[in-house]
Amino acid sequence: MKIFSASQIRKADEVTLQSKQITSLELMEHAATQIFNLIHQRLQGAPVPIHAFCGLGNNGGDGLVISRLLVEHGYTVKTYIVNFSEQRSKDFLTNYDRLKAIASEWPIQLKSEEDLPEIHQQDMVIDAIFGIGLNRPLLPWVINLIKHINAARSFTLSVDVPSGLYADKAPDDPEGVIYASSTVTFQFPKLIFFLPETGQYSQDVEVVDIGLDQKYIQETSAFAELVAKPEALTLYKPRHKFAHKGDYGHSLLVGGGYGKIGSVLLSVNAALRTGAGLATAYIPECGYEILQTAVPEAMVITDTEDDYITKITINFEPTVIGIGMGMGTHDKTVTAFSEFLKQNTSKLVIDADAINILAKETNLLPLLGAQTILTPHPGELKRLIGTWKDDFDKIKKVKEFSIAHDCIVVVKGANTLVIYKDDIYVNTSGNPGMATAGSGDVLTGILTGLISQGYEPLYAAVLGVYLHGSAGDLAIQETGYQGLLASDIVSHIGKSYLELFKKPPQQPVEA
Structure with a gap:
């Protein structure tokens, strides 16, 4: 609308x-x-x-x-x-x-x-x-x-x-x-x-x-577009009968550190639940057994460092890379991220500590590929674009940032905004229960999983934000607001797809 x-x-x-x-x-x-x-x-x-x-x-x-x-x-x-x-x-x-x-x-x-x-x-x-x-x-x-x-x-x-x-x-x-x-x-x-x-x-x-x-x-x-179920449904791409996993891409999720492996676990699981054909986690050595045990469907590559990422070396070409969840900002991690951006040719979804590094090392911003998606929470956004007077000033500054760096910015909130240059998409799904640890990691996985399947980054961002909120809406029917966990959002991603096609109940016809 x-x-x-x-x-x-x-x-x-x-x-x-x-x-x-x-x-x-x-x-x-x-x-x-x-x-x-x-x-x-x-x-x-x-x-x-x-x-x-x-x-x-x-x-x-x-x-x-x-x-x-x-x-x-x-x-x-x-x-x-x-x-x-x-x-x-x-x-x-x-x-x-x-x-x-x-x-x-x-x-x-x-x-x-x-x-x-x-x-x-x-x-x-x-x-x-x-x-x-x-x-x-x-x-x-x-x-x-x-x-x-x-x-x-x-x-x-x-x-x-x-x-x-x-x-x-x-x-x-x-x-x-x-x-x-x-x-x-x-x-x-x-x-x-x-x-x-x-x-x-x-x-x-x-x-x-x-x-x-x-x-x-x-x-x-x-001036802006409101995204509800009808708008989200128009972006959905159905699968064909003779599809195989190679048709739906390979998602790589990079991040994690000692005590923060769960963030990558949530992202990888979400990417698979969203429909990525293959998913690989690139994490420090300390997370190997956790990932392999918790998400047997995913593949795992580890850094030689046990507690944090010191280099990002991969021997395949991912369809899309989601990076930053729980990654930390250790000096060696910052160097690894910098070297990664210099040689990367895959589409990117950038979250959490990778955003914090970009905010501090602004010389890295020109290395972002066209239509890279950034998913900052309010604190990360402030570090990225500076402070703002009010919500309208915030939107103005996000637009300017998006134009300057040809990137898509997902402004998280009760009605998450997807902003690409002068275009604004206002999401209508989601609820206060989703203000919980790991919810953003799930969103990163969803966006990565959609791009992996061939969605253009902007449409992936708009549809992904809606599916993320819809999964949360379905989950709270069982957990309530306070009881919602990020893993509950992951487990309801499949149902959020089904909800797109569910017709509203017919009102009884009065005689």
Whole structure:
């Protein structure tokens, strides 16, 4: 699913008005009606006191339409106009008059902190103060209004985006943003719903189709792509009947050290579970018996050093190499990694300590092959690209790094991002239980296993991140969040493939 920027959404509105020969007022009525229908479906006429806070622009106009429809259907609604400016949009004014014409109680004007209304926890709040058009800091009294709404702890539904959020940058005041119980957003998901700093303001997000021009949507390159099951399925490559292991490549996983052999074990196992035809682990001598015993399907090559890697010498040409898990940053290991990069011709997935070495020895970065995948956790990413002010600054710096070095960066998180130059892919699978030791090692193995089978690195990264999260989602059904181990993710990789093809259960048809 495409994620559009605020400017692209405004353009989509304009194109829709022209192509469908409708007015902006008609589009507003249709969009707001979609949200009313959701509210009405859930409340079913329940006598819940409703407070609708409306701004002065088109988001406020949406709120006024919703208020009017609620009143027409018998709900008890108090509508508040948040007077933060002298300006009002034309459609806001029209819907203001329409509401006044049918409401027994006219909208209440809010102009300062002295006007803050009483809200109870059992009430419902509709937040339609600001939309994606917010372009300046909020007035202090409006910030206090938002704090007042949040303090009530009522069920709060935000229209399009929680008020106080910008579409393309971090909020000015983290406390000046509505914490929405539910956000109903128009036509497209917004990137802010998936970033750690801004995603926290929406407990639940629902996208409603408001009928924007499909030709424009299909032909316009998205600001980002949201990756769910349908998108992941399009990347899947089925196996042919007469396949043999040689068709699916040879993955080499390099890493490990004394006390950290488990990281390579997880990666090798994951590469095989993902479908690599062959997999070999290159590890220090101390891990030989562990690997051969724990993963009998894998082959093992050992360094002559017992505790850490001092050289990387292989006598075959791997399809792909995953490197860095548990490898450490010993001086001899750094030298071995440097010499390895100088002669390597295989595709690469770089993780953990190999990233830390690159961050310190930046002269090695030009040695990376085209579309090398890097999989840093937040600390490793900071060492690699430097600190950032906020999530948007982080994305900007990752894009710059990716362009400079022609690499794919997997930014791990609750909604892992895959960034390649100016392209952003936002993953939707995964859960908090996956914040556990070894989860990243499993991901490295999955990505390596996909490239081994012939997936292009970018598609391997996008599909691999989804499968990794999906395996974790399937695993927690048995373990719960706290009980999830990285090895549980590995054991559910096969099921994550099967889940791609599972159709959602059919809803019963009412007579």
